[in-house]
Amino acid sequence: MTDTPARLLNLLSLLQTPREWPGSELAERLGVSARTIRRDVDRLRELGYPVEASMGAAGGYRLVAGAALPPLLLDDEEAVAIAVGLRAGAGHAIEGVEEASVRALAKLEQVLPSRLRRRVSVLQHATLPLTRGDGATVDPHTLTTIASAVTGRERLRFGYRAGDGTPSRRQVEPYRLVSTGHRWYLVAYDLEREDWRTFRVDRVDEPFATGARYTPRELPAEGPAQMLGQSLHRGRPELEVDVEFRAPAEWIAARLPRSFPAARETGEGVCRVRGPMADSVEWIALHLALTDRPFTIRSPEPLRAYAAALGERLSGAAAD
Template sequence: MLETSARLLRLLSLLQAHRDWSGADLADRLGVTPRTVRRDVDRLRELGYPVNASPGTGGGYQLGAGAELPPLLLDDDEAVAVAVGLRTAAGQGIEGIGETSVRALAKLEQVLPNRLRRRVSALNAFTVPMLRGPGPSAVDPAVLTELANACRDSERLRFEYLDHGGSPTRRTVEPHRLVCTEHRWYLVAWDVDRDDWRTFRVDRITPRPPHGPRCPPRTPPADDLAAYVSRGVSTGAYAAQAVVRLLVPLAEAAGRISPSAGTLEAEGEDSCVLRTGAASLDVMVIHVMLMGFEFEVLEPAALTEAIGAAHGRLARALERTPGESPRTGDGTGRTPGTGGGSGMV
C-alpha cells in the first residue's frame, strides 16, 4: 500500500489523466478501500484541489476548474507563463516537444481558473511570435487541446473537415490519438459514418460541439501509430507508389526525409529502403531525384521507364544547350582533333 503522501500524488495524477473515475476504480488502482479514497479526496480538497463527486451507481470523481489555483503547483504568473509557453511550443511544431506540450496543456487548462484562462487567451491573441512562419498548415493550440481531451475521455467528436479540394464535410468520429510531425498534426480516429479508421489533418478540422456520448475504446489500427500515419500520408494517399533502395545509411536518409515524405526501413549498414508516393510517376522521378541520394528502383518497373524517359529528355536538352566547347558538324560535340571526343591527346 502506498504511503499517504505518495498515494495523494498518485490519486491526483489519475484524476488529471481521465475525466472521471468511479470510487471502486480508484480504490482498485490505489490498492485501498473506497473509504480511504473518500478520505484522500477530502485531503485534496483541503489542499485546494477542486475534486467534484456525484452520488449513485453512475457517479464518480472528477477534477474540476478551481476558484483559485491549487497550491504545490504554480502561482498565477507562473501558470500563465507555462500555459503560453506550452501553446507556443505546440503551435510552432518544435521537434520533440509538440505532442508532450499538448498533453501538458490539456492538464493545465483543466484546472486553470477562468481569470487565468482569460489572461492566457489575451496573451496569445495579441502576441506575434517572430519564429518560423505559421504557414498554411498552422494549427490552433486550442483545437489541439480540444482534440486531446476528446481522445483522453473516449468521447465522440463532431467537426467540419476540408477535403483535398477544399470542400467542407461533416464528420463524426471516435478519436483515438494525435500524431505529430515537425510541421503537421494528424488525428487518428474511427469514422462512424464510413465504418473505418481514418487519418485527418488537424489544420483542416473545425470542431462543432457538442461532443459525445462516451464510447468504448477500439483496438487501434496499428501498434506503431506514427508509422501508420506516415504510410498513409506519404504513400497511401497518392496514385503512384514506389519502393526505392537508397544507397546511404538509414540515419543519413532520415536526416533529410521526413515521415510525411516517406517511410524508411533499415536494410544494411550502407543502405535503406524508402516507400513513398506521388501524384504521378513523372512527379515521383523528381521527388526521388531531389532527395540527393544514389538509389535503385525496386518497384514498380514503370518508374524505371519513367526515369529513362526523363533521362532522354535531359540529355536532349543538354545537346540543344550551347556549350563552351565548339561542336562538330555532325552534332556529336567531340573536340576537334580527337577521335573519341574525350579531349585527351
C-alpha cells in the same frame, strides 16, 4: 498559520524557489515554530517531495531532483509562460515534443483560472510566429479539445473541410492524435461512415466533445501510424526514394522526419534510406541536406534533378 494543508502548500511554494532556506526563516515566514517546520518537511517527504536538509549554522532546506516528478506549484506568471510555450510547441508541430506538448497543455488549461486563460489567449493572439508558411499551424484550443476527448474516450463532433474545400459535419470516436513533424492528424472511427478515417487537424472546425463515452474499437492490424501513412499516400503520386548516406543509421534517423523510410545500416559508417514517399521533391531534398552528412541520391530521377539544380543555385548564391 494553523491551517496545516494551506501551510504545507505555502512551504512547498517557498521550497520550489531555487535556493536553500534556513529553518528559522521558513518558521518566520509561516508564523510557526522550527519544530513545526521539521514536521511539515517530513510530511512533504512522505508525499514524494525530495526535500534535502543540510546541517550547521549556514544549513537549511531545499528541494532537489528526485526519482519522479512531484506536482509543482506555479504562480500566475509561471503558469502563463508555460501555457504560451506549450501552445507554441503544440500549434507548430515541433518534432519530438509535439504530442507531449498537447497532453501537458490539455492538463494545464483544464485547471487554469479564467483570468489566466484570457491572458494566455491575448498574448497568443498578439504574437506573430515565424513559421515555414506551409499551412500546418493549428489552433491550440482545437488540439487540446481533441486530446481531452481522446484521453476521456468521448465522442467528438466537428466541422471538416476536405482537400477540395467540401464542408461536412462529422461525429467520431477519436483514437489518437498523430504528428508527422509538419502536420497534425486525427485517427478516429467515423460513426456515420462506419469506418476508420484520418483527418487533418488544421481542417477541423469547432470540435466539441459530446460527453458520450465509448469503448475503443479494435484497430486494424496496421495500427494508427501505418493507417495515416496509407491515407496520405492514397490518391497521391509516390516517389520511390533511395538515398545512401555516409553516416551511421542512428545519426540519420535522428535528423530525418518520421515520414521518411527507416534508415538501414549497409556497412560500417554507411546507411541507406529506401521506400515510398508522398511528399514533394522540394521538401525531401531540404531535409536530406539538413542531415549535415554526405549522401548520394540513387533515385528517383526528379529528386536527383531538383537536388542538382538546388545545389547550383546555392553555389551561385555563395560565389563572390
